[in-house]
Amino acid sequence: MKTSDSSDDIAADGPFVSPREVVADRPVRRRPAGPKYGDRLFILLSRGAASLVVVLLGGVLVALALGALPAFREFGPGFIWEDRWSPAKDVFGAAAPIYGTLVTSVIAMVIAVPLSFGIAIFLTELCPASLRRPIGIAIELLAGIPSIIYGLWGFFVLAPIMQSTIQPVLIGTLGNLPGIGVLFKGAPYGVGMLTAGVVLAIMALPFITAVTRDVFATVPAMLRESAYGVGMTTWEVVRYIVIPYCRTGLVGGIMLGLGRALGETMAVTFVIGNSHRIAASLMAPATTISASIANEFTEATTPLYTASLIALGLILSVITFLVLGLAKWMIQRSGVH
């Protein structure tokens, strides 16, 4: 009786210790001295490689801060809200690029979030099982297409369509409304913040969709089935069960898309129009932080010009690192690793 008890204990212990912990907790240091240098060296090397990632991220911030120092010394914190950008007079301010970055990213999110949620709902609730994988991969391939290709496509295909069809319609309808009409006034240039926002939306879409799908999958089947059991429609299950259950993860997915959109460079550079002017209309040419750097960095003639562009880069990395960190934290908390 006693022996069976103790063997029960062992059996009860067994399954609850994850194998990973068994390996991780193996007390290497407590072993008697022996030929364990191989292990120590190997672990040291691999941990060294892992800390390189941390060092790189810190290095980016430090190097950019040092490079940006002349600009902040000259203009002070006012650099951030100064809206003049005049290489000829050596006066620089970040307001216009920051404004363009934020506005294009917001436009992108307004378009991409409902589309991504729609695709995720389709894939998890509606799609026949045999089509789920091919459609899912096709959407993910959108994330694989390089940013410069989106730029080419946006400039040569999308911008003409925007100019000839979509923007005139927006100007004719929304442009006449009081209040928000200001955003849709002016000439249809084709290139500008709206077109950049549309391209960014397409680029952020696969990332938001992927996270949304993953967090939708964390909803316990029992909850879903109970909801159907009490007679909810598919939409009601999504609206009242699935979305509330994974709210944090969904916001994390949106933040991830936002982080991507804020820092996107080449695609925006093609379609933003490159103008350091803050205009009310969404259809006006503008610039973003990343587009300014990509366009002007090799042409920067004075040290202050270069430092100002690096300062823009510093502002961008601080914003995106915060947004991405928050995104990662929220996605992790929602049970998707």
Next chain:
Amino acid sequence: MSLLSRRRWTSRIVMFLSMIATAFGLLILAAILWTLLSRGITAISPELFYLDTPPPGVAGGLANALYGSAVMTLLALVIAAPLGVMAGTALAEFAGTSRIADAAGFLNDVLLSAPSIVIGLFVYTAMVVPMGHFSAWAGAASLVIIALPVIVRTTQDMLQLVPGTLREAAVALGTPRWRIVVSVIWRAASNGLVTGILLAYARVAGETAPLLFTALSNQYWNSNLDAPMASLPVVIFQFAMSPYDDWQRLAWAGALIITLTILVINIGARALGTSKH
């Protein structure tokens, strides 16, 4: 009855909209591929692969750019692959419950999505300025920083799929830990590790922004890693923005080559990564 049918109709409409959204996503992918094929395929010719980038109005190809891209991406992968696999191994196998490892994994994911232009600026200030000139080394270095987090993340994920029983069996044999990792875990996850490296290749092959002011570009064939080097994405950028028809045709040809390569590698990497599970 009217309430029930209203609820049903709401649901149907939303589901219809979600189908439209999916169709829209697929349509965009098709539209981009169609544009590339229709504009790129006529520009593909044998000269593309043995003539260098020309001045406007002269016949030419993309040979120097293709060569530069191949050199810099391969160099980047040769450096990033061992570092990334080791780092991913540290996070998956030797992390235990350590907070530092959690933080490293967290920061790796931030670096994974960091704007590539910022990486370019970093390499410019940390490498190009001290060296005093643009170089293929600097270009490769910025690609290393972009490839590294991709490999770390995939390695970590793939090693976590290796069943714990394999580790336990190896431990029971008295195998040293490094040996368990190298001969048991890496071998079990070898497809996954290759997937990570392929995905990293697919990611860096199209990167333009970090090369703009690290490797710069070069109109001529250059095999000196200490000098500016052309790359396909940067040449596409320059040529597409130019007013010359023949340059734009070369840009479309390059765009087609780069996109097809990346899509094929992406699909191949996925097939390899899921073949065992």
